[in-house]
Amino acid sequence: MKKIGILTSGGDAPGMNAAIYAVFNRAKSNGISVIGIKKGYKGLINDEFFEMQAADVEGICKRGGTILKSARSKRFKTNEGQKLAIKILESRGIEGLVVIGGNGSLQGAKALAEKTDMKIIGVPSSIDNDINGCDLSIGFSSACDIVTKSIDNIKDTAVSFHTDKPRIFAVEAMGRRSGWISVMAGMAAEADLIIIPEENPSIKCIANNIRNVLSKKNDCVILYAEGISRSDNFIEKLKSELGYRIRHSLLGFQQRGGSPTTSDRILALRMGNAAVDKILEGDSGKFITIQSDKIQVKELDNREDLFYYNKYLELFSDKIVK
Numbered sequence: 001m002k003k004i005g006i007l008t009s010g011g012d013a014p015g016m017n018a019a020i021y022a023v024f025n026r027a028k029s030n031g032i033s034v035i036g037i038k039k040g041y042k043g044l045i046n047d048e049f050f051e052m053q054a055a056d057v058e059g060i061c062k063r064g065g066t067i068l069k070s071a072r073s074k075r076f077k078t079n080e081g082q083k084l085a086i087k088i089l090e091s092r093g094i095e096g097l098v099v100i101g102g103n104g105s106l107q108g109a110k111a112l113a114e115k116t117d118m119k120i121i122g123v124p125s126s127i128d129n130d131i132n133g134c135d136l137s138i139g140f141s142s143a144c145d146i147v148t149k150s151i152d153n154i155k156d157t158a159v160s161f162h163t164d165k166p167r168i169f170a171v172e173a174m175g176r177r178s179g180w181i182s183v184m185a186g187m188a189a190e191a192d193l194i195i196i197p198e199e200n201p202s203i204k205c206i207a208n209n210i211r212n213v214l215s216k217k218n219d220c221v222i223l224y225a226e227g228i229s230r231s232d233n234f235i236e237k238l239k240s241e242l243g244y245r246i247r248h249s250l251l252g253f254q255q256r257g258g259s260p261t262t263s264d265r266i267l268a269l270r271m272g273n274a275a276v277d278k279i280l281e282g283d284s285g286k287f288i289t290i291q292s293d294k295i296q297v298k299e300l301d302n303r304e305d306l307f308y309y310n311k312y313l314e315l316f317s318d319k320i321v322k
Protein backbone atom coordinates (compact mmCIF):
# COMPACT_ATOMS: atom_id res chain seq x y z
CA MET A 1 0.00 0.00 0.00
CA LYS A 2 1.36 3.41 -1.02
CA LYS A 3 -1.24 6.01 -0.10
CA ILE A 4 -4.00 6.39 2.48
CA GLY A 5 -6.47 9.21 3.17
CA ILE A 6 -7.64 10.53 6.51
CA LEU A 7 -10.60 12.71 7.48
CA THR A 8 -12.42 13.90 10.60
CA SER A 9 -16.23 14.04 10.45
CA GLY A 10 -19.26 15.02 12.57
CA GLY A 11 -18.94 17.05 15.77
CA ASP A 12 -15.26 17.78 16.40
CA ALA A 13 -13.89 16.29 19.61
CA PRO A 14 -10.77 16.87 21.72
CA GLY A 15 -8.30 14.11 20.89
CA MET A 16 -9.04 13.99 17.15
CA ASN A 17 -5.65 15.61 16.55
CA ALA A 18 -3.83 12.92 18.53
CA ALA A 19 -5.56 10.30 16.34
CA ILE A 20 -4.41 12.17 13.21
CA TYR A 21 -0.86 12.30 14.64
CA ALA A 22 -0.85 8.54 15.24
CA VAL A 23 -2.27 7.67 11.81
CA PHE A 24 0.26 9.92 10.06
CA ASN A 25 3.27 8.57 11.94
CA ARG A 26 2.22 4.91 11.79
CA ALA A 27 1.62 5.20 8.05
CA LYS A 28 4.93 6.99 7.45
CA SER A 29 6.85 4.35 9.38
CA ASN A 30 5.35 1.81 6.96
CA GLY A 31 6.39 3.86 3.93
CA ILE A 32 2.86 5.07 3.19
CA SER A 33 2.05 8.67 2.28
CA VAL A 34 -0.96 10.29 3.95
CA ILE A 35 -3.49 12.47 2.17
CA GLY A 36 -5.38 14.83 4.47
CA ILE A 37 -9.00 15.40 3.45
CA LYS A 38 -10.45 18.62 4.80
CA LYS A 39 -13.96 19.08 6.31
CA GLY A 40 -14.98 15.44 6.53
CA TYR A 41 -17.21 13.90 3.86
CA LYS A 42 -18.13 17.37 2.64
CA GLY A 43 -14.49 18.05 1.73
CA LEU A 44 -14.16 14.55 0.32
CA ILE A 45 -16.87 15.10 -2.29
CA ASN A 46 -15.54 18.61 -2.93
CA ASP A 47 -12.05 17.18 -3.58
CA GLU A 48 -10.31 19.11 -0.75
CA PHE A 49 -7.16 16.99 -0.54
CA PHE A 50 -3.53 17.75 0.40
CA GLU A 51 -0.46 15.64 1.01
CA MET A 52 0.36 15.77 4.72
CA GLN A 53 3.89 16.47 5.92
CA ALA A 54 5.55 15.85 9.29
CA ALA A 55 5.30 19.58 10.06
CA ASP A 56 1.48 19.38 9.82
CA VAL A 57 1.25 17.05 12.80
CA GLU A 58 4.09 18.31 14.97
CA GLY A 59 2.79 19.46 18.37
CA ILE A 60 -0.88 18.78 17.59
CA CYS A 61 -1.65 16.21 20.33
CA LYS A 62 -2.32 18.96 22.85
CA ARG A 63 -4.60 20.96 20.55
CA GLY A 64 -8.40 20.82 20.81
CA GLY A 65 -10.58 20.56 17.67
CA THR A 66 -9.15 19.04 14.50
CA ILE A 67 -6.46 20.39 12.18
CA LEU A 68 -8.31 18.73 9.28
CA LYS A 69 -11.56 20.53 10.17
CA SER A 70 -14.85 18.67 10.42
CA ALA A 71 -18.32 18.96 8.90
CA ARG A 72 -21.65 17.23 8.34
CA SER A 73 -22.78 16.44 4.79
CA LYS A 74 -26.33 15.60 3.67
CA ARG A 75 -25.14 14.86 0.14
CA PHE A 76 -22.69 12.21 1.32
CA LYS A 77 -25.57 10.30 2.92
CA THR A 78 -27.03 9.65 -0.53
CA ASN A 79 -25.98 6.85 -2.84
CA GLU A 80 -24.91 9.42 -5.41
CA GLY A 81 -22.73 11.22 -2.83
CA GLN A 82 -21.00 8.01 -1.80
CA LYS A 83 -20.35 6.96 -5.42
CA LEU A 84 -18.83 10.37 -6.11
CA ALA A 85 -16.65 10.02 -3.00
CA ILE A 86 -15.30 6.68 -4.21
CA LYS A 87 -14.67 8.04 -7.70
CA ILE A 88 -12.63 10.93 -6.26
CA LEU A 89 -10.69 8.70 -3.85
CA GLU A 90 -9.85 6.25 -6.62
CA SER A 91 -8.80 9.00 -9.02
CA ARG A 92 -6.35 10.15 -6.35
CA GLY A 93 -4.83 6.67 -6.05
CA ILE A 94 -5.96 6.27 -2.44
CA GLU A 95 -5.96 2.65 -1.30
CA GLY A 96 -6.99 3.04 2.33
CA LEU A 97 -9.05 5.54 4.33
CA VAL A 98 -9.24 6.32 8.04
CA VAL A 99 -12.48 8.04 9.11
CA ILE A 100 -12.35 9.65 12.57
CA GLY A 101 -15.79 10.59 13.87
CA GLY A 102 -18.94 9.68 15.76
CA ASN A 103 -21.64 7.11 15.16
CA GLY A 104 -22.93 8.73 11.95
CA SER A 105 -19.45 9.12 10.50
CA LEU A 106 -18.71 5.46 11.19
CA GLN A 107 -21.98 4.46 9.47
CA GLY A 108 -20.75 6.52 6.53
CA ALA A 109 -17.41 4.66 6.51
CA LYS A 110 -19.25 1.35 6.51
CA ALA A 111 -21.51 2.45 3.65
CA LEU A 112 -18.46 3.49 1.60
CA ALA A 113 -16.65 0.22 2.31
CA GLU A 114 -19.62 -1.73 0.93
CA LYS A 115 -19.13 -0.01 -2.44
CA THR A 116 -15.37 -0.38 -2.93
CA ASP A 117 -12.33 -2.63 -2.44
CA MET A 118 -10.51 0.25 -0.77
CA LYS A 119 -9.66 -0.50 2.88
CA ILE A 120 -11.75 1.75 5.11
CA ILE A 121 -11.48 1.80 8.91
CA GLY A 122 -13.35 4.04 11.39
CA VAL A 123 -11.97 5.53 14.61
CA PRO A 124 -14.69 6.40 17.15
CA SER A 125 -14.45 10.03 18.18
CA SER A 126 -17.38 11.90 19.71
CA ILE A 127 -17.83 13.68 22.99
CA ASP A 128 -21.23 11.91 23.23
CA ASN A 129 -19.73 8.40 23.70
CA ASP A 130 -22.75 7.00 21.86
CA ILE A 131 -21.08 4.24 19.87
CA ASN A 132 -22.41 0.79 20.50
CA GLY A 133 -19.76 -1.85 21.19
CA CYS A 134 -17.15 0.66 22.32
CA ASP A 135 -16.53 1.56 25.98
CA LEU A 136 -15.02 4.97 25.27
CA SER A 137 -14.94 7.30 22.29
CA ILE A 138 -12.20 9.89 21.82
CA GLY A 139 -13.26 13.25 23.33
CA PHE A 140 -15.63 11.89 25.95
CA SER A 141 -13.16 12.10 28.83
CA SER A 142 -12.26 15.71 27.97
CA ALA A 143 -15.90 16.79 27.74
CA CYS A 144 -16.73 15.05 31.03
CA ASP A 145 -13.86 16.87 32.74
CA ILE A 146 -15.29 20.23 31.69
CA VAL A 147 -18.78 19.34 32.88
CA THR A 148 -17.53 17.86 36.17
CA LYS A 149 -15.59 21.04 36.93
CA SER A 150 -18.62 23.19 36.10
CA ILE A 151 -20.85 21.19 38.46
CA ASP A 152 -18.13 21.41 41.14
CA ASN A 153 -18.23 25.20 40.83
CA ILE A 154 -22.00 25.38 40.89
CA LYS A 155 -22.16 23.11 43.93
CA ASP A 156 -19.78 25.42 45.83
CA THR A 157 -22.24 28.27 45.59
CA ALA A 158 -25.31 26.01 45.95
CA VAL A 159 -24.22 24.72 49.34
CA SER A 160 -22.69 27.99 50.58
CA PHE A 161 -25.39 30.56 50.01
CA HIS A 162 -28.61 30.36 51.95
CA THR A 163 -32.02 31.85 51.12
CA ASP A 164 -35.40 31.21 52.72
CA LYS A 165 -36.66 29.63 49.54
CA PRO A 166 -34.94 26.48 48.19
CA ARG A 167 -32.24 27.06 45.59
CA ILE A 168 -32.58 24.83 42.52
CA PHE A 169 -29.82 24.74 39.91
CA ALA A 170 -30.35 23.09 36.52
CA VAL A 171 -27.30 22.56 34.30
CA GLU A 172 -27.55 21.47 30.67
CA ALA A 173 -24.82 19.20 29.26
CA MET A 174 -24.45 18.13 25.61
CA GLY A 175 -25.99 14.92 24.28
CA ARG A 176 -28.82 14.95 21.74
CA ARG A 177 -29.69 11.30 22.18
CA SER A 178 -27.23 10.15 24.78
CA GLY A 179 -26.92 10.95 28.48
CA TRP A 180 -23.39 9.66 28.92
CA ILE A 181 -21.74 12.98 29.72
CA SER A 182 -24.48 13.77 32.24
CA VAL A 183 -24.22 10.37 33.91
CA MET A 184 -20.44 10.38 34.26
CA ALA A 185 -19.96 14.03 35.19
CA GLY A 186 -23.05 13.97 37.39
CA MET A 187 -21.75 11.00 39.37
CA ALA A 188 -18.21 12.43 39.61
CA ALA A 189 -19.38 15.84 40.80
CA GLU A 190 -22.14 14.56 43.09
CA ALA A 191 -25.03 16.21 41.27
CA ASP A 192 -28.25 15.58 43.20
CA LEU A 193 -30.23 14.42 40.17
CA ILE A 194 -29.30 13.32 36.64
CA ILE A 195 -31.81 13.46 33.80
CA ILE A 196 -31.07 11.69 30.50
CA PRO A 197 -32.90 11.15 27.20
CA GLU A 198 -32.63 7.36 27.55
CA GLU A 199 -35.09 7.57 30.47
CA ASN A 200 -36.98 10.71 29.40
CA PRO A 201 -38.91 11.12 32.69
CA SER A 202 -42.05 13.28 32.91
CA ILE A 203 -41.95 16.81 34.39
CA LYS A 204 -44.09 15.57 37.30
CA CYS A 205 -41.63 12.78 38.02
CA ILE A 206 -38.65 15.16 37.92
CA ALA A 207 -40.49 17.62 40.21
CA ASN A 208 -41.22 14.84 42.72
CA ASN A 209 -37.56 13.86 42.79
CA ILE A 210 -36.57 17.49 43.36
CA ARG A 211 -39.07 17.80 46.25
CA ASN A 212 -37.57 14.67 47.74
CA VAL A 213 -34.05 16.18 47.63
CA LEU A 214 -35.38 19.45 49.09
CA SER A 215 -37.00 17.60 52.00
CA LYS A 216 -33.44 16.92 53.22
CA LYS A 217 -31.60 20.14 52.32
CA ASN A 218 -32.11 23.60 50.89
CA ASP A 219 -30.39 23.18 47.52
CA CYS A 220 -30.69 20.82 44.58
CA VAL A 221 -28.26 20.60 41.66
CA ILE A 222 -29.68 18.86 38.59
CA LEU A 223 -27.61 17.87 35.56
CA TYR A 224 -29.59 17.10 32.41
CA ALA A 225 -28.63 16.15 28.85
CA GLU A 226 -29.72 18.54 26.09
CA GLY A 227 -31.90 15.85 24.46
CA ILE A 228 -34.38 16.40 27.29
CA SER A 229 -35.06 20.03 26.44
CA ARG A 230 -34.96 19.95 22.65
CA SER A 231 -38.65 19.98 21.76
CA ASP A 232 -40.26 21.87 24.61
CA ASN A 233 -39.48 24.47 27.21
CA PHE A 234 -38.28 22.11 29.88
CA ILE A 235 -37.10 24.70 32.41
CA GLU A 236 -40.29 26.82 32.20
CA LYS A 237 -42.48 23.75 32.65
CA LEU A 238 -40.44 22.53 35.60
CA LYS A 239 -40.58 25.98 37.17
CA SER A 240 -44.37 26.19 36.95
CA GLU A 241 -44.73 22.64 38.28
CA LEU A 242 -42.52 23.41 41.29
CA GLY A 243 -43.45 27.05 41.91
CA TYR A 244 -39.80 27.96 42.55
CA ARG A 245 -37.22 29.88 40.56
CA ILE A 246 -34.71 27.66 38.73
CA ARG A 247 -31.15 28.92 38.33
CA HIS A 248 -30.26 27.71 34.87
CA SER A 249 -26.79 27.20 33.29
CA LEU A 250 -26.23 26.12 29.68
CA LEU A 251 -22.70 24.78 29.35
CA GLY A 252 -22.86 24.86 25.55
CA PHE A 253 -19.97 24.53 23.16
CA GLN A 254 -17.19 24.97 25.70
CA GLN A 255 -17.77 21.23 26.27
CA ARG A 256 -16.47 20.44 22.80
CA GLY A 257 -13.26 22.46 22.99
CA GLY A 258 -10.01 22.76 24.88
CA SER A 259 -6.91 20.67 25.25
CA PRO A 260 -7.70 16.94 25.48
CA THR A 261 -7.13 15.01 28.71
CA THR A 262 -4.18 12.63 28.90
CA SER A 263 -6.52 9.65 28.68
CA ASP A 264 -8.16 11.00 25.51
CA ARG A 265 -4.75 11.54 23.92
CA ILE A 266 -3.56 8.04 24.80
CA LEU A 267 -6.81 6.48 23.59
CA ALA A 268 -6.53 8.42 20.32
CA LEU A 269 -2.89 7.39 19.82
CA ARG A 270 -3.71 3.73 20.43
CA MET A 271 -6.73 3.81 18.13
CA GLY A 272 -4.92 5.75 15.39
CA ASN A 273 -2.08 3.22 15.34
CA ALA A 274 -4.54 0.33 15.31
CA ALA A 275 -6.47 1.84 12.37
CA VAL A 276 -3.36 1.83 10.16
CA ASP A 277 -2.41 -1.67 11.32
CA LYS A 278 -5.87 -2.97 10.43
CA ILE A 279 -5.76 -1.37 6.98
CA LEU A 280 -2.40 -3.04 6.38
CA GLU A 281 -3.88 -6.36 7.49
CA GLY A 282 -6.60 -5.91 4.85
CA ASP A 283 -9.55 -5.16 7.14
CA SER A 284 -12.31 -2.87 5.88
CA GLY A 285 -15.80 -1.59 6.78
CA LYS A 286 -15.05 -1.95 10.49
CA PHE A 287 -14.17 0.38 13.32
CA ILE A 288 -11.58 0.38 16.06
CA THR A 289 -13.03 -0.11 19.49
CA ILE A 290 -11.88 -0.39 23.07
CA GLN A 291 -13.53 -2.83 25.44
CA SER A 292 -12.13 -3.71 28.87
CA ASP A 293 -9.01 -1.75 27.86
CA LYS A 294 -8.43 -4.01 24.87
CA ILE A 295 -8.12 -2.39 21.44
CA GLN A 296 -9.99 -4.43 18.81
CA VAL A 297 -11.62 -4.08 15.44
CA LYS A 298 -15.38 -4.67 15.11
CA GLU A 299 -18.28 -4.62 12.70
CA LEU A 300 -20.40 -1.53 13.20
CA ASP A 301 -23.90 -2.21 14.48
CA ASN A 302 -26.36 -0.62 12.08
CA ARG A 303 -29.08 0.31 14.53
CA GLU A 304 -29.13 4.04 15.14
CA ASP A 305 -31.48 4.02 18.10
CA LEU A 306 -29.34 1.94 20.37
CA PHE A 307 -29.77 2.10 24.06
CA TYR A 308 -26.17 2.71 25.01
CA TYR A 309 -27.15 2.82 28.57
CA ASN A 310 -25.83 -0.38 30.09
CA LYS A 311 -22.15 0.21 29.42
CA TYR A 312 -21.43 1.07 33.02
CA LEU A 313 -24.47 -0.26 34.79
CA GLU A 314 -22.68 -0.49 38.09
CA LEU A 315 -22.36 3.29 38.17
CA PHE A 316 -26.05 3.92 37.90
CA SER A 317 -27.71 5.00 41.07
CA ASP A 318 -30.99 6.44 42.25
CA LYS A 319 -29.71 9.86 41.18
CA ILE A 320 -30.87 9.11 37.65
CA VAL A 321 -34.49 10.16 37.38
CA LYS A 322 -36.64 7.41 35.85
Ligand SMILES: Nc1ncnc2c1ncn2[C@@H]1O[C@H](COP(=O)(O)OP(=O)(O)OP(=O)(O)O)[C@@H](O)[C@H]1O
Pocket residue numbers: 009010011012041071072073074075076077101102103104105106107108109111125126127128
Ligand atom coordinates in the same frame (compact mmCIF):
# COMPACT_ATOMS: atom_id res chain seq x y z
N1 LIG B 1 -26.29 6.24 8.04
C1 LIG B 1 -25.36 6.96 7.37
N2 LIG B 1 -24.91 6.55 6.18
C2 LIG B 1 -23.97 7.27 5.50
N3 LIG B 1 -23.42 8.40 5.96
C3 LIG B 1 -23.83 8.85 7.15
C4 LIG B 1 -24.81 8.17 7.93
N4 LIG B 1 -25.02 8.86 9.08
C5 LIG B 1 -24.21 9.93 9.00
N5 LIG B 1 -23.48 9.94 7.87
C6 LIG B 1 -22.49 10.96 7.45
O1 LIG B 1 -21.64 11.29 8.55
C7 LIG B 1 -21.76 12.69 8.86
C8 LIG B 1 -21.60 12.89 10.34
O2 LIG B 1 -22.64 12.20 11.03
P1 LIG B 1 -23.36 12.85 12.33
O3 LIG B 1 -23.83 14.23 11.99
O4 LIG B 1 -24.37 11.86 12.78
O5 LIG B 1 -22.19 13.04 13.39
P2 LIG B 1 -21.36 11.94 14.18
O6 LIG B 1 -20.29 11.41 13.31
O7 LIG B 1 -22.32 10.93 14.77
O8 LIG B 1 -20.66 12.81 15.32
P3 LIG B 1 -21.34 13.54 16.62
O9 LIG B 1 -22.56 12.75 17.00
O10 LIG B 1 -20.26 13.48 17.63
O11 LIG B 1 -21.64 14.91 16.16
C9 LIG B 1 -23.11 13.08 8.30
O12 LIG B 1 -23.17 14.46 8.01
C10 LIG B 1 -23.20 12.24 7.04
O13 LIG B 1 -22.48 12.83 5.98
Ligand SMILES: O=P(O)(O)OC[C@H]1O[C@](O)(CO)[C@@H](O)[C@@H]1O
Pocket residue numbers: 010011012126127128174175176226256
Ligand atom coordinates in the same frame (compact mmCIF):
# COMPACT_ATOMS: atom_id res chain seq x y z
O1 LIG C 1 -22.15 21.67 15.89
P1 LIG C 1 -23.53 21.15 15.94
O2 LIG C 1 -23.94 20.47 14.69
O3 LIG C 1 -24.53 22.15 16.43
O4 LIG C 1 -23.46 19.94 17.01
C1 LIG C 1 -24.13 19.83 18.22
C2 LIG C 1 -24.21 18.40 18.63
O5 LIG C 1 -22.98 17.72 18.46
C3 LIG C 1 -22.64 17.10 19.67
O6 LIG C 1 -21.88 18.00 20.37
C4 LIG C 1 -21.75 15.93 19.51
O7 LIG C 1 -20.57 16.36 18.90
C5 LIG C 1 -23.96 16.88 20.38
O8 LIG C 1 -23.89 16.62 21.74
C6 LIG C 1 -24.67 18.17 20.03
O9 LIG C 1 -26.03 18.06 20.06
